[in-house]
Amino acid sequence: MSTTAPTDSLAALYADNHSWLQAWLRKKLNCSHRAADLTQDTFLRLLVSGRLPEPEFSRAYLTQIAKGLMVDQFRRRQIELAYLDALAQLPEVQAPSPETQALVIETLSFLDTALNRLPVPVRETFLLSQFDGLTYRTIAERLGIAPATVRKYMLRATLACYAALEETSQKPKHL
Structure with missing residues (x-):
């Protein structure tokens, strides 16, 4: 894999594979607009990374990136739907503005x-504590681990969430 991304190499990769990738994505997504967006996102990801595949591995590499982007898009949509379902339960006067909703969905996606x-054990510990409201002792008993391990897992998960929130606050908002 090349570690530099000369403009002409990227342009050649784009010219050789853009139509193929967009057609592949259109077939997978059954939507030409989403396929076009993900095709561009795939090449943007290459541009930002500065890493280009060797020519014989171009399509496999592009497919791998595109599949990851499809998974990210699916996960984000699932989070958005769950959030909107929760909002639908609130009285209309309590519903946040569309801008706030977009920021919350973005933050939830980063946390996810x-x-x-x-x-898995760290994530499960965190979810049992934060969403099921279990005590550290109860979590330790349920998972068959020491309470000190629960504390260690909670610290690790909390630091990961904090880092995700920091990353969210440093990203430019394009609303």
Whole structure:
């Protein structure tokens, strides 16, 4: 894999694979608009990373990036739907503005990504504490671990969430 991304190499990769990738995505997504967006996002990801695949691995590499972007898009949509369902339960006067809703969905997506990068026991410990309201002692008993391990896992998960929130606050908002 090339570690530099000369403009002409990227342009050649784009010219050789853009139509193919967009057609592949259109077939997978059944939507030409989303396929076009994800095609551009795939090449943008390459541009930002500065890493280009060797020519014989171009399509496999582009497919791998595009699949990851599709998964990210699906996860974000699931989070958005769950959030909107929760909002629908609120009286209309308590509903946040569309701008606030977009920021909350973006933050929830970052937190979801951060939690999913954690090992399963750490993530499970955090979710049992924060969403099920279990005490550290109860979590330790349920998972068969020491209370000190629960504290260690909670610290690790909390730091991951804090880092995700920091990343969110440093990203430019394009609303």
